[in-house]
Amino acid sequence: MLLIECPWCGPRDESEFAYSGEAHIVRPLTPEELTDEEWADYLFCRRNTRGDHLEQWCHASGCRRYFNVQRDTVTYRIKSVYKPGEPPPGDRP
Amino acid sequence: MSDLRQESPLAGFRSNTAAGEAGSPGVILTERPFLGYVNLRGDAGDATFLAAVEGVLRVALPLDPNTIAEGEDVTACWMGPDEWLLILPPGAQTRALAALGEALAAHHASAVDTTGGYTLVNVAGARRRELLAKGCTLDLHPRSFSPGQCAQTNLGKAGVLLIPRGDGSDAQSFDVIVRRSFADYLGLWLQHSAREYGGAGAAVS
Numbered sequence: 540m541l542l543i544e545c546p547w548c549g550p551r552d553e554s555e556f557a558y559s560g561e562a563h564i565v566r567p568l569t570p571e572e573l574t575d576e577e578w579a580d581y582l583f584c585r586r587n588t589r590g591d592h593l594e595q596w597c598h599a600s601g602c603r604r605y606f607n608v609q610r611d612t613v614t615y616r617i618k619s620v621y622k623p624g625e626p627p628p629g630d631r632p
Numbered sequence: 633m634s635d636l637r638q639e640s641p642l643a644g645f646r647s648n649t650a651a652g653e654a655g656s657p658g659v660i661l662t663e664r665p666f667l668g669y670v671n672l673r674g675d676a677g678d679a680t681f682l683a684a685v686e687g688v689l690r691v692a693l694p695l696d697p698n699t700i701a702e703g704e705d706v707t708a709c710w711m712g713p714d715e716w717l718l719i720l721p722p723g724a725q726t727r728a729l730a731a732l733g734e735a736l737a738a739h740h741a742s743a744v745d746t747t748g749g750y751t752l753v754n755v756a757g758a759r760r761r762e763l764l765a766k767g768c769t770l771d772l773h774p775r776s777f778s779p780g781q782c783a784q785t786n787l788g789k790a791g792v793l794l795i796p797r798g799d800g801s802d803a804q805s806f807d808v809i810v811r812r813s814f815a816d817y818l819g820l821w822l823q824h825s826a827r828e829y830g831g832a833g834a835a836v837s
């Protein structure tokens with residue numbers, strides 16, 4: 540069981556959280572101008588990172604806010620958390 | 633004239649008290665039905681919003697996560713960075729909503745009546761923490777959870793808002809606020825979990 544740090548509530552049990560996929564995926568402003576390939580890339584294609592992964596979590600049973608997490612997908616170690624709108628830690632690959 | 637009466641989500645449990653109990657129970661469960669609840673949302677960084685709300689409630693909204701502010705007849709609970717739950721005496725939500733609506737007319741804010749969506753069970757008794765710890769992952773020790781704080785979390789399989797109550801750091805009791813659709817489940821869970829601490833002494837009264 541992971542202890543996950545909500546940026547507002549502090550450390551809480553993993554059972555209070557919901558995973559919400561890769562972070563920093565921006566919805567295209569003009570979807571109607573995209574090709575099917577570009578739209579499919581936005582909808583479905585993810586980095587599938589081995590190592591540091593920037594991802595969204597929601598404190599579903601607590602304050603019900605979304606936030607971002609930097610997690611090592613090999614060790615599950617959570618290296619940092621940051622609020623929506625805040626820049627990701629370090630240099631982004 | 634129709635003969636209407638209010639019935640709390642735990643009305644069935646209340647009648648159980650009549651079964652009669654002896655000795656001092658380790659856990660005392662007491663429903664406080666029909667309280668007024670208002671969900672309030674607005675920009676915590678906007679001083680004019682905060683002032684407008686304080687003008688109505690006569691208490692400042694709590695801005696620290698998971699804390700409460702108590703006014704004369706209102707408890708304001710932090711629910712999120714832009715969200716609070718106001719707990720009021722039965723019926724008082726009507727006047728509060730009207731006053732908030734007027735005070736916040738020029739703000740990007742909302743005050744919604746959620747009365748009837750929740751009920752509250754107070755958990756007291758010497759074994760109150762052991763009871764809650766059976767179904768809650770929070771550290772309930774007074775050093776980390778004491779009066780002045782609140783927390784949304786899970787109790788059993790139900791989402792709840794927990795509020796430690798009393799004077800000083802050691803909460804004499806905990807208010808458990810639960811959605812009415814989960815009240816039946818949580819009432820049964822509490823009674824079942826309390827059995828070993830107080831036998832028949834544990835009943836939602």
Ligand SMILES: [Zn+2]
Nearest residue numbers: 545548598602
């Ligand atoms: Zn939280």
